[in-house]
Amino acid sequence: MKTQLRPLPSRRGLACLSLPELLSAGDLEGATTCFARDACLLTQDATAIHTRDRIRPVLAQLISRHIRIEVELRCVLAAGEIGLATEHWTIEIDGTEGSRFEQTCTPTLILHRIEERWKLGVVAPWGWGSAPLVKPPA
Numbered sequence: 001m002k003t004q005l006r007p008l009p010s011r012r013g014l015a016c017l018s019l020p021e022l023l024s025a026g027d028l029e030g031a032t033t034c035f036a037r038d039a040c041l042l043t044q045d046a047t048a049i050h051t052r053d054r055i056r057p058v059l060a061q062l063i064s065r066h067i068r069i070e071v072e073l074r075c076v077l078a079a080g081e082i083g084l085a086t087e088h089w090t091i092e093i094d095g096t097e098g099s100r101f102e103q104t105c106t107p108t109l110i111l112h113r114i115e116e117r118w119k120l121g122v123v124a125p126w127g128w129g130s131a132p133l134v135k136p137p138a
Contacts, residue, residue: 016111016118017076020069020089028063032056036112036119044126065094076111083111083118089125 022031032052035041041049041058049055073088087107095101110122122128 016120017074017085017087017109019120019123020071020087023059023062024068026063028056028060031059031063034120035123036114036121039120040122042122042124042126042128046128062093068092078111081113083109083113085109085111091125 016034019031019034022034032055035052035055037052038050039052039055041055043049043058049058068091070090071087072090074085075087076083076085078084085108087109088104089107090102090104092100092102105126107123107125108128109120109124111118112121113119
């Protein structure tokens with residue numbers, strides 16, 4: 001049987017997928033709580049940032065640069081306590097000397113259900129194929 005990804009019909013129970021909206025609204029606390037405590041965020045230069053405490057300053061930096069993310073497509077496939085989500089983002093962010101920078105990307109998100117709430121376990125906005133293999137901190 002072939003399984004197809006389908007657009008997410010409802011965000012109920014998947015509040016973690018509100019990350020783009022929370023970042024765009026400048027809500028650092030809300031954006032941070034989308035992540036599991038042991039989450040990993042892969043930056044554009046393929047740096048793996050581990051743990052929610054270390055991810056928070058990266059999110060703060062994005063917010064300080066007035067990030068705006070428009071989600072154009074959202075698909076989720078869940079299997080038990082794990083989920084795989086893909087989205088299509090258009091990102092606008094402040095650049096240097098007052099300029100605005102725009103790019104599109106197709107993030108890959110790994111979700112993990114923790115105590116009946118879905119959290120982001122791995123977020124790779126710019127892909128992950130070129131990232132070096134790194135062990136998470138103990």
